[in-house]
Amino acid sequence: MTLGKLFEKYGHVEVFAVEDSMLKAYHDDNWTGLSHKEVEEKLWEMGEFVPRYRAELDMGYRQIIPYCLLMCEDKIFTTKRLKGDERLVGKYSIGIGGHIEKKDGEGPSLIRAALHRELDEEVYIGANIEKVEILGYIYMDESPVDSVHYGLAYGIHLDDFDVEVKEKDTLEGSWHTKDELMDLKENLEDWSLYCIEHFL
Numbered sequence: 001m002t003l004g005k006l007f008e009k010y011g012h013v014e015v016f017a018v019e020d021s022m023l024k025a026y027h028d029d030n031w032t033g034l035s036h037k038e039v040e041e042k043l044w045e046m047g048e049f050v051p052r053y054r055a056e057l058d059m060g061y062r063q064i065i066p067y068c069l070l071m072c073e074d075k076i077f078t079t080k081r082l083k084g085d086e087r088l089v090g091k092y093s094i095g096i097g098g099h100i101e102k103k104d105g106e107g108p109s110l111i112r113a114a115l116h117r118e119l120d121e122e123v124y125i126g127a128n129i130e131k132v133e134i135l136g137y138i139y140m141d142e143s144p145v146d147s148v149h150y151g152l153a154y155g156i157h158l159d160d161f162d163v164e165v166k167e168k169d170t171l172e173g174s175w176h177t178k179d180e181l182m183d184l185k186e187n188l189e190d191w192s193l194y195c196i197e198h199f200l
Contacts, residue, residue, distance in 0.1 A: 006053035014049040016100035016110070017061040021151055022046050027139050036134035040108040040152075049102055055148060062150040065116035067138065067191060069200075072158045074128065075175040076200070083170055092184050094192045095121045097151070099172035115154060123173070126162030130152075135199040138191055146190065153195050 001009075016056070026032065031039050043064060055061050070077035077097075081088045098121075100114040112132070119125065138151030165173040176184075178200050185193055 001056070003053065003057060006056050008186045010052040010056075013052045014102055015052045015055060015063050015160055016047050016114075017050050017063045018043060018047040018150070020060055020062050023062050024139070027137060027150075031137075038107075039134070039137075040111050042189050043111065044108040052099065052144055057148070058167050059147055061148065062139075063140075063148060064111065065097050065149050066100070066111055066118065066154060067095040067151040067195070068115055068119055068154045068156050069135065069195060070096070070123070070125070070156050070158060072161050072175070073176050075161070076178070076181065077123075077163050078174055078176050078181065079165060080172045080174070081170065082172055089188070090187060091189050092181070092187050092192065093189045094149075094181065094188075094195060095137075095153070111152065119156070120173075122166060124164045124166060125158070126164075127158035127160045129156060130159050131155075131157040131173055135195065140189055140190065140194065152193055153199055155199075 026042065031042070034042060036107065047064060050061060055063050061130055076094045078092050078094050080092050081090065083089055098114070098118040100110060104110040104114040104117060121189040134153045135155045140146040140152060161175055165171040178196060181188065181196055188196070
């Protein structure tokens with residue numbers, strides 16, 4: 001998509017991003033032993049808000065994406081795309097996430113604020129959240145989209161299975177074990193498969 005088309009789509013929306021060269025150095029060094037909380041703080045120190053229409057094409061930056069896995073007992077909440085982008089229809093995803101925007105606030109807590117906003121936009125959760133933890137980090141170059149994003153995979157542990165998708169016309173929700181998801185691996189989105197293979 002051209003810069004002009006991206007501007008038509010996103011306008012003046014700004015998203016939180018970090019220069020790829022700085023980010024890669026920390027990621028390759030496994031964040032130099034920092035705790036997950038310290039990683040969130042370091043990302044805030046290094047990052048800045050940039051126009052999304054430019055960030056989608058600028059390989060010099062990675063947009064930071066909180067990517068949430070809803071988990072209960074031995075199962076992971078999974079969505080299947082029913083319509084929309086033809087490349088994604090029929091694909092399964094175990095992650096719910098999105099870009100961090102200025103409305104999410106300031107400081108390292110803005111990452112978790114964005115996480116909860118995205119969850120609230122995408123799903124209804126009737127269960128109680130028992131724990132929120134970072135499972136790992138997603139740094140991939142498999143596609144042009146991967147090359148301009150960096151994922152923080154969060155595990156959201158629930159006390160029961162009371163979760164529903166809000167956009168029932170475009171998404172279908174269900175629960176699966178890791179083994180069941182591996183049977184669907186040919187139809188899993190890239191980040192979802194990465195999380196299953198590396199973090200679960």
